[in-house]
Amino acid sequence: MLEDLPVDVGLIYEGERIRKANMYVDLAGPKSKGAELLVVAPKDKVQDGKVEVIGSDIQDMEEGKAYSFGIFVEVAGEKLEEDLEGVFERRIHDFANYVQTFMHLNSRDVIWCRVSKEGAKKGLSLKHVGKALIHLFKSEFDAIEAMQVTFYTDEKEVDRFISEARKVYQKRDSRIRGLKDEDVDVFYGCVLCQSFAPKHVCTITPSRTSSCGSITWFEGRAAVKVDPKGPIFEVHKGEEIDPERGEFSGINEMTYKRSNGEVERVFLHSLFDYPHTSCGCFEAIAFYIPEVDGIGVVHRDFHGVTPFGIPFSTMAGQVGGGVQSEGFQGIAVEYLRSPKFLKGDGGWDRVVWLPRDLKDRIGEDVPEHLREKIATEEDATDLETLKAFLKEKEHPVVERWAKEVEEVPAEGEKPAVTVPELEMPVQGIPIAGGGISITFKNAKIYAEKIIITRKEK
Numbered sequence: 001m002l003e004d005l006p007v008d009v010g011l012i013y014e015g016e017r018i019r020k021a022n023m024y025v026d027l028a029g030p031k032s033k034g035a036e037l038l039v040v041a042p043k044d045k046v047q048d049g050k051v052e053v054i055g056s057d058i059q060d061m062e063e064g065k066a067y068s069f070g071i072f073v074e075v076a077g078e079k080l081e082e083d084l085e086g087v088f089e090r091r092i093h094d095f096a097n098y099v100q101t102f103m104h105l106n107s108r109d110v111i112w113c114r115v116s117k118e119g120a121k122k123g124l125s126l127k128h129v130g131k132a133l134i135h136l137f138k139s140e141f142d143a144i145e146a147m148q149v150t151f152y153t154d155e156k157e158v159d160r161f162i163s164e165a166r167k168v169y170q171k172r173d174s175r176i177r178g179l180k181d182e183d184v185d186v187f188y189g190c191v192l193c194q195s196f197a198p199k200h201v202c203t204i205t206p207s208r209t210s211s212c213g214s215i216t217w218f219e220g221r222a223a224v225k226v227d228p229k230g231p232i233f234e235v236h237k238g239e240e241i242d243p244e245r246g247e248f249s250g251i252n253e254m255t256y257k258r259s260n261g262e263v264e265r266v267f268l269h270s271l272f273d274y275p276h277t278s279c280g281c282f283e284a285i286a287f288y289i290p291e292v293d294g295i296g297v298v299h300r301d302f303h304g305v306t307p308f309g310i311p312f313s314t315m316a317g318q319v320g321g322g323v324q325s326e327g328f329q330g331i332a333v334e335y336l337r338s339p340k341f342l343k344g345d346g347g348w349d350r351v352v353w354l355p356r357d358l359k360d361r362i363g364e365d366v367p368e369h370l371r372e373k374i375a376t377e378e379d380a381t382d383l384e385t386l387k388a389f390l391k392e393k394e395h396p397v398v399e400r401w402a403k404e405v406e407e408v409p410a411e412g413e414k415p416a417v418t419v420p421e422l423e424m425p426v427q428g429i430p431i432a433g434g435g436i437s438i439t440f441k442n443a444k445i446y447a448e449k450i451i452i453t454r455k456e457k
């Protein structure tokens, strides 16, 4: 079936990165829009093997441009259930990346695909990508009896598709909201992202949707049923060591084993000490802002700068890759709605900054007493304006500043209030794996310029 394709298809191409200089076109991504959706449909509604392109195909596209893009996959099979949709949908990422000269990043309505110049030259079409997806899905999952794929590139069709897809995401996410961690005996783990983030292990609980936002606890459960030896597996809770920060002996043991001994402890609901690892597919980043002792959250769709003066993309480059970056964590947008959202750090009372779009999206799930007190880019663009805004609005973190000043220890005494030790990842300098590690502890450093030089041996 894949012999007719002008490019190879296989696991070895999964890590292929197409840089800007080698890009023919971008499909969706930050300069355009798009979404992907997989649904389980009745068998008589799915024409097995069918691939359709609504709008221009790759060969009709202009080199160097970004196009709107939708990927709609319909699968049918007697053993398939709706809970599997999110899990299968996440596999579009893996399988699309098996296609040489085609790159797929992220998930849901923040996907970003790219076709290389080489692929365009060889005559790659979206129909070929669709054929490869059908072949790979059906080879991996016997339960899929029929599958069809529709790609949208026509702008109006993409808009309609995105809004349909968002309704489905919303329905899936809302199912989990009534369930608590205490109501279940097992959690789920996922190592799908280890192909590019080798130490990363996701723990999925009712209160903590996966970092990519695609896999809820229900979907984890359905995945284990259909593929018991697959990348998603059961995690026994073990002893609850710290209910505030979300530490369980079972999660620690599983993470240690699945990260090949690299990650020993995980706090599900804290940015400090042992935060959950971050891969690269997260929908948003929660980040500690030491200057105001508060937490900011920035999501992938926000293209401005955070109060740190850097955009989401720069921060994502620093915290991803599967490491524990203290003070930072890749999260799903849905996690903001969790009753356990960063509970160990004070939860919503500690949140000081959100992009306007994200604040509107979360809407009434932002606690009422904080809605006017959390700054957006319209209120604060840097640390000084943020500090002034929080003071003016009497945000709960302001009380923490007063407490810290009152409790400044006398010379020689240990501080009564612990300021978390923060290891700031520096772009281009790996923290793990023998790179340079700079640790600031209880310190304020002002410098006009920092020069780091290699020590001669």
Ligand code: SF4
Residues within 6 Å of the ligand: 090, 190, 191, 192, 193, 194, 200, 201, 202, 210, 211, 212, 213, 214, 215, 279, 281, 282
């Ligand atoms: S982000 Fe986590 S849950 Fe999502 S695919 Fe990656 S490892 Fe799995």
